[in-house]
Amino acid sequence: MxxxxxxxxxxxxxxxxxxxxxxxxxxxxxxxxxxxxxxxxxxxxxxxxxxxxxxxxxxxxxxxxxxxxxxxxxxxxxxxxxxxxxxxxxxxxxxxxxxxxxxxxxxxxxxxxxxxxxxISDRKAVEESMRQSEKLSVIGELSAGILHEIRNPLTSIKGFLQLMENSSQVNMDYMRIIMREIVQIEKITNELLYFTKPKREHFTQLDLSEIAQETISLFETQAIKQQTEMKISMNGENHLSFGDRTQLKQVFVNLIKNALEAIPAGGNIVINLWSADQEEHVTISDTGKGIPEQAFQNLGKSFFTTKATGTGLGLMVTYTIIKNHKGKVTVESEENKGTTFHLIFPKAHR
Ligand SMILES: Nc1ncnc2c1ncn2[C@@H]1O[C@H](COP(=O)(O)OP(=O)(O)OP(=O)(O)O)[C@@H](O)[C@H]1O
Ligand SMILES: [Mg+2]
The missing domain is CATH 3.30.450.20 (PAS domain)
Incomplete structure (x- = not known):
């Protein structure tokens, strides 16, 4: 037995x-x-x-x-x-x-x-290559828009340089236009840097409230100039998620910049953070001019802008970063009342 x-x-x-x-x-x-x-x-x-x-x-x-x-x-x-x-x-x-x-x-x-x-190295490698090809396809879609958006300022720069060449004189008005166009090209290339950064993102555990606070400090001077009040309200001590710090900061920068640009003097911006079961929630609310119905449909599409010198890439990059962090974003807006962007990220546990 x-x-x-x-x-x-x-x-x-x-x-x-x-x-x-x-x-x-x-x-x-x-x-x-x-x-x-x-x-x-x-x-x-x-x-x-x-x-x-x-x-x-x-x-x-x-x-x-x-x-x-x-x-x-x-x-x-x-x-x-x-x-x-x-x-x-x-x-x-x-x-x-x-x-x-x-x-x-x-x-x-x-x-x-x-x-x-x-x-799961093989599975990870496939996921990574899928992420890369997704990025490449976004770049492909963007290329036509980029060419168009960069060709316009280039044509204008070339035109004004030719005018100065013919008259053999430096014209300060032309120089200012040339500088403005160069700044516009620079803005477009800066926004698109996100898509060309090295493949591996640096994901670490991080505190979203810290990133929100740091971003608010960046805009303090501009807010004072515009007489806009910015504040953070949160429950709990920290709001931990998992992600690439630089990219998540870019999300806060883009949304706060948009909020500041939409607000008349005397308005305010409130960032709210709270934890739910497995999620970290962030809302960025402004008392700005709101987003009209037809613009609402186009939010996040590349090169959609209602601003004279906007690139229309801020929200597109923001949405892509949030998606890569397995997050979600929704927008609520009422004309002449204000706008709220609501972000949801997976919670990271200590
Ligand atoms: N908080 C907001 N309030 C009102 N309108 C907004 C707000 N956020 C975005 N928008 C609208 O969405 C458009 C697209 O925003 P996005 O950030 O993508 O580009 P942009 O702000 O126009 O240009 P850039 O980001 O390069 O400065 C804006 O032009 C604006 O019309
Ligand atoms: Mg913007």
Missing amino acids: SGNSKSTEFDFKRMIDQILDAIIILNREKIVYSNRAANKLLSFDENTPLCGLSLGLFIDPSDMPIFRRHLEEICSNKMSTVTFALSIQSSKNNKIPSEITCHPFWDHEQQMVQITIRD
């Missing part, structure tokens, strides 16, 4: 060793069992088990807080199974993007956790 149960155990181990996903059993953070795929992924030799080692040795240090939080969640019975992504430090010292599934169970009154590690 006991011989039988030994052979069943042996078959069972062999079966688990055949599984391609890395499987580890943890007691607290210590490894008490690892299958062949796990040994291969984390140690140099697939036949050397990892028993006795801490799993923390193989997790990217910046991902340890995420790992510990999920482990705590399932061990305190808040969840029965949890799946999340983090970087595993492989035996070859590479960082491997991985999907981790944790499932708790009891063995002789000891709480254990079964961990499955799945290498």
Whole structure:
């Protein structure tokens, strides 16, 4: 009988060793069992088990807080199974993007956790290449508009330079027009820089209220000049999300700039931040002139502007950044009353 149960155990181990996903059993953070795929992924030799080692040795240090939080969640019975992504430090010292599934169970009154590690580098690579080709297609769509928007000021610059060349004199009025046109080209190229930046975005955990505060400080002088009051109101201490700081700052800059440009003297801008279950909400409200119906349909389309020197790229870039951060945006506006942009981002947990 006991011989039988030994052979069943042996078959069972062999079966688990055949599984391609890395499987580890943890007691607290210590490894008490690892299958062949796990040994291969984390140690140099697939036949050397990892028993006795801490799993923390193989997790990217910046991902340890995420790992510990999920482990705590399932061990305190808040969840029965949890799946999340983090970087595993492989035996070859590479960082491997991985999907981790944790499932708790009891063995002789000891709480254990079964961990499955799945290498998702291929999936990540496909996602990255899709993001790149999406960007390229936006650039393709934009190209016609860019050519048009840049050719106009170039024609005007060339014309005024020719006039000065023919008269062999510098004309200060012409020079001012030339400068204005160059500034317009510069604005367009600056806005479009977003699409040409290096492929990898620098996503980190960040506090949206900090970014909002920093952006407000940037516009303080302009707001005072325009007699506009800007304030932030928020519930809770922080509003954590996950993203590229520079890009998210660009979102706040573009929306606050639009708000300031829409407000007559004496108006105000309020940024509201609040947390919901799995989301962080931000509204940017102004008491400006509002957006008429026909303009509303065109919001976010490239080169749509109602301003003499606007590029009409601000909202297009803003919407693209929000989409890349898995966020959402809605707009409410009433003519002569004001406009509110409502942004929703996925919440990042501590
Ligand atoms: N808060 C707002 N209040 C009123 N109108 C707005 C507001 N935000 C955007 N708009 C309208 O949407 C248009 C497009 O905005 P967008 O930021 O894309 O370009 P722009 O502001 O015109 O140019 P740029 O951003 O280059 O300065 C604006 O011209 C304006 O008509
Ligand atoms: Mg704008």
